[in-house]
Amino acid sequence: MNSYCLATYRCYDEKADFHKKALGIAVGLTVGSWTELPEAQKAQMEKHLGKVISVEVHEPASSDSALERYADIQIAYPDVNYSRDIPALLVTVFGKLSMDGKIKLIDLSFSSDFLSGFPGPKFGMKGVRDLLGVHDRPLLMSIFKSVVGYELPALREQFYLQAAGGVDLIKDDEILFENPLTPLEKRIEVCMEAAAQASKETGQKLLYAVNLTGPTFQLAEQAKKAIRAGANALLFNVLAYGFDVLHALSSDPEITIPIMAHPAMAGAVYPSPHYGMSASVLLGKLMRLAGADIVLFPSPYGSVVMPREENLAIKHALLTEDLRKDYLYGESSIEPRLAASFPVPSAGIHPGLVPLILRDFGGDVIVNAGGGIHGHPMGTIAGGQAFRQAIDATLKDQSLRDYASTHPELQKAIDTWGIKE
Amino acid sequence: MNSYCLATYRCYDEKADFHKKALGIAVGLTVGSWTELPEAQKAQMEKHLGKVISVEVHEPASSDSALERYADIQIAYPDVNYSRDIPALLVTVFGKLSMDGKIKLIDLSFSSDFLSGFPGPKFGMKGVRDLLGVHDRPLLMSIFKSVVGYELPALREQFYLQAAGGVDLIKDDEILFENPLTPLEKRIEVCMEAAAQASKETGQKLLYAVNLTGPTFQLAEQAKKAIRAGANALLFNVLAYGFDVLHALSSDPEITIPIMAHPAMAGAVYPSPHYGMSASVLLGKLMRLAGADIVLFPSPYGSVVMPREENLAIKHALLTEDLRKDYLYGESSIEPRLAASFPVPSAGIHPGLVPLILRDFGGDVIVNAGGGIHGHPMGTIAGGQAFRQAIDATLKDQSLRDYASTHPELQKAIDTWGIKE
Numbered sequence: 001m002n003s004y005c006l007a008t009y010r011c012y013d014e015k016a017d018f019h020k021k022a023l024g025i026a027v028g029l030t031v032g033s034w035t036e037l038p039e040a041q042k043a044q045m046e047k048h049l050g051k052v053i054s055v056e057v058h059e060p061a062s063s064d065s066a067l068e069r070y071a072d073i074q075i076a077y078p079d080v081n082y083s084r085d086i087p088a089l090l091v092t093v094f095g096k097l098s099m100d101g102k103i104k105l106i107d108l109s110f111s112s113d114f115l116s117g118f119p120g121p122k123f124g125m126k127g128v129r130d131l132l133g134v135h136d137r138p139l140l141m142s143i144f145k146s147v148v149g150y151e152l153p154a155l156r157e158q159f160y161l162q163a164a165g166g167v168d169l170i171k172d173d174e175i176l177f178e179n180p181l182t183p184l185e186k187r188i189e190v191c192m193e194a195a196a197q198a199s200k201e202t203g204q205k206l207l208y209a210v211n212l213t214g215p216t217f218q219l220a221e222q223a224k225k226a227i228r229a230g231a232n233a234l235l236f237n238v239l240a241y242g243f244d245v246l247h248a249l250s251s252d253p254e255i256t257i258p259i260m261a262h263p264a265m266a267g268a269v270y271p272s273p274h275y276g277m278s279a280s281v282l283l284g285k286l287m288r289l290a291g292a293d294i295v296l297f298p299s300p301y302g303s304v305v306m307p308r309e310e311n312l313a314i315k316h317a318l319l320t321e322d323l324r325k326d327y328l329y330g331e332s333s334i335e336p337r338l339a340a341s342f343p344v345p346s347a348g349i350h351p352g353l354v355p356l357i358l359r360d361f362g363g364d365v366i367v368n369a370g371g372g373i374h375g376h377p378m379g380t381i382a383g384g385q386a387f388r389q390a391i392d393a394t395l396k397d398q399s400l401r402d403y404a405s406t407h408p409e410l411q412k413a414i415d416t417w418g419i420k421e
Numbered sequence: 422m423n424s425y426c427l428a429t430y431r432c433y434d435e436k437a438d439f440h441k442k443a444l445g446i447a448v449g450l451t452v453g454s455w456t457e458l459p460e461a462q463k464a465q466m467e468k469h470l471g472k473v474i475s476v477e478v479h480e481p482a483s484s485d486s487a488l489e490r491y492a493d494i495q496i497a498y499p500d501v502n503y504s505r506d507i508p509a510l511l512v513t514v515f516g517k518l519s520m521d522g523k524i525k526l527i528d529l530s531f532s533s534d535f536l537s538g539f540p541g542p543k544f545g546m547k548g549v550r551d552l553l554g555v556h557d558r559p560l561l562m563s564i565f566k567s568v569v570g571y572e573l574p575a576l577r578e579q580f581y582l583q584a585a586g587g588v589d590l591i592k593d594d595e596i597l598f599e600n601p602l603t604p605l606e607k608r609i610e611v612c613m614e615a616a617a618q619a620s621k622e623t624g625q626k627l628l629y630a631v632n633l634t635g636p637t638f639q640l641a642e643q644a645k646k647a648i649r650a651g652a653n654a655l656l657f658n659v660l661a662y663g664f665d666v667l668h669a670l671s672s673d674p675e676i677t678i679p680i681m682a683h684p685a686m687a688g689a690v691y692p693s694p695h696y697g698m699s700a701s702v703l704l705g706k707l708m709r710l711a712g713a714d715i716v717l718f719p720s721p722y723g724s725v726v727m728p729r730e731e732n733l734a735i736k737h738a739l740l741t742e743d744l745r746k747d748y749l750y751g752e753s754s755i756e757p758r759l760a761a762s763f764p765v766p767s768a769g770i771h772p773g774l775v776p777l778i779l780r781d782f783g784g785d786v787i788v789n790a791g792g793g794i795h796g797h798p799m800g801t802i803a804g805g806q807a808f809r810q811a812i813d814a815t816l817k818d819q820s821l822r823d824y825a826s827t828h829p830e831l832q833k834a835i836d837t838w839g840i841k842e
Contacts, residue, residue, distance in 0.1 A: 103688075
């Protein structure tokens with residue numbers, strides 16, 4: 001029996017016949033030609049033919065010339081046409097078509113059959129919580145302030161100060177590559193040492209996501225080298241390497257630590273209304289499908305802004321959405337539900353935003369800050385503590401202002417950055 | 422002595438201080454912070470600091486509110502900050518920054534030092550010509566009409582008809598993946614057999630670019646399997662896998678056949694004026710840097726349209742541009758000039774466009790057609806012949822109309838599709 005993956009496009013055109021366009025996509029990106037085929041051949045080719053599922057045309061009210069005419073077109077692509085890998089699916093549904101005028105891939109769903117090739121996140125949200133032993137609150141992550149050009153002692157000091165403030169995760173800067181000042185193995189050694197020192201004081205565990213970089217074909221070996229050196233998490237610039245590489249790394253049984261996906265370069269693809277892919281596909285569904293345990297994406301709060309509804313769509317794709325949508329089927333006997341990826345809305349976060357983040361994301365979120373920790377007037381340790389206090393206050397349903405009256409670090413953070421509700 | 426790669430951005434903003442923004446990029450994407458550093462540390466960090474090279478602000482005439490305010494900002498990034506691979510460079514210059522508002526990467530140049538890690542195209546335009554023994558005319562390529570769902574005999578027949586018409590190259594459809602009907606090795610076997618048969622009749626050599634697909638970490642082995650099976654060229658969906666994978670394949674000494682880069686998915690990145698990367702960076706400079714021998718891109722002539730000046734910028738980047746621009750240097754002692762990649766403007770091409778293509782691209786171009794060959798009223802063989810006749814006529818400086826009076830295949834093509842001058 002045939003199975004299909006589903007792609008939804010938003011196409012803009014002032015006067016196109018969108019139904020004809022949809023048919024052109026369904027035929028052109030599968031069997032190539034249809035109406036002129038002999039009947040006998042049609043029977044044989046039917047299972048390779050794409051199907052138009054829906055065409056929703058949005059005509060602008062004639063009074064408002066600023067609105068554009070567009071249609072949302074959903075096409076079902078037969079799984080029999082492509083292999084069970086992300087490049088094959090993406091080239092099929094948005095290879096040539098990506099260059100065909102104003103068109104954006106706004107949704108993508110996978111059949112049970114296609115999904116069966118993807119184990120998904122090895123740890124996922126629950127696995128990351130298990131590693132840290134924290135199940136009752138949002139996690140806190142911090143980012144190094146400056147790393148390029150710094151030597152090991154300076155890096156170790158920065159690491160310790162972050163860890164001592166009570167953060168759960170620390171990530172490398174995504175622009176820190178293999179370099180003579182802080183080479184991978186040495187960096188892991190001194191940072192894990194600093195983590196152990198802080199742990200004695202805080203009683204907490206900590207994950208350090210070290211940046212996995214270098215030539216593609218050496219990444220798996222590089223990851224294993226990091227693990228041998230003591231790394232307990234990896235940071236990975238997925239879009240610079242491709243989703244299939246993340247899939248290969250996440251499903252490698254010898255890579256036994258969580259992978260954190262960085263969204264570097266994503267802004268080349270998601271923000272245009274007319275081109276590219278929606279953020280929920282790019283940073284949501286595909287990241288989870290490819291097995292990211294933790295996914296960073298631009299928050300709706302800070303300097304690098306993404307609209308709130310797009311953010312919540314990413315969250316939904318990472319946490320709760322069933323990526324499987326079987327066309328022509330009822331319930332499948334297979335249950336290929338993937339583990340949830342931990343969402344990390346990032347950029348511009350300070351303690352005064354914590355109640356808002358928790359309202360938008362619930363408890364299953366990693367609060368992530370850089371400047372909001374290092375820039376604390378009382379120092380980096382106080383910066384981490386202020387965030388932990390903001391999280392505690394919010395979970396206890398207390399206002400930040402009240403809680404701050406007995407927590408000077410939070411008070412100072414509020415004095416500096418304010419509260420946004 | 423320091424060396425730098427140069428990135429140029431076009432930033433749109435109604436009221437930003439673009440000089441301040443430029444400085445923010447130069448510092449933020451390198452050392453992280455600068456003005457607050459102690460003087461002693463500044464001396465040490467100077468070599469890691471990005472430099473603002475130029476800021477050209479374009480203020481719209483106040484009378485025309487449809488024009489947007491923008492600036493072209495060029496930044497020099499110190500090579501010491503990143504490793505010698507494309508992911509590291511792209512994550513540095515357009516990782517986080519890609520998500521920072523309306524900003525497009527419109528140019529990228531490489532230092533001699535960075536370039537020294539890239540051998541470039543192994544064959545390049547000249548090598549491809551040498552393999553075919555054709556140096557005195559543009560080449561002709563054709564694309565299968567329909568392939569998905571077809572069996573080996575039908576594929577062989579299509580291949581033979583294309584080859585017998587006198588084409589120099591035939592490429593797989595980019596959406597033909599490993600599949601039970603026409604598996605890689607069998608496909609190569611029957612197509613190379615058909616090529617040999619046609620060669621006896623035409624006296625020509627032919628390159629068949631078979632689609633290299635599947636899991637990233639198996640691509641090198643898959644390429645070698647194809648070579649063992651007799652393949653003499655590879656097609657590769659570069660953007661679905663990443664530029665670094667192309668680089669690894671092209672610099673693998675055991676991959677001894679040319680690689681043809683397909684632009685599938687490029688439309689997610691280049692067309693927006695506000696986001697992504699320019700086509701000349703994406704499909705020009707980076708493809709050549711990564712070692713593509715032949716590069717397909719949307720033509721300015723047909724159904725999938727790209728503006729002519731963008732096309733010519735791609736051509737320039739592939740063929741003649743010196744990708745090296747050394748900032749702070751005079752002439753370098755190193756001469757890392759890369760071989761030229763063969764340009765293939767594609768989509769919507771018919772014989773009546775040949776004079777225009779040759780005027781735009783000169784003789785160093787591959788004329789590439791699908792429908793313009795298979796759709797010829799006298800059949801696929803005549804379709805190829807008509808193109809060869811159009812090329813001959815143009816090289817002899819004869820008008821297509823005159824030449825067609827003694828060449829019925831060309832005449833029929835002109836009757837069908839017209840001439841565009």
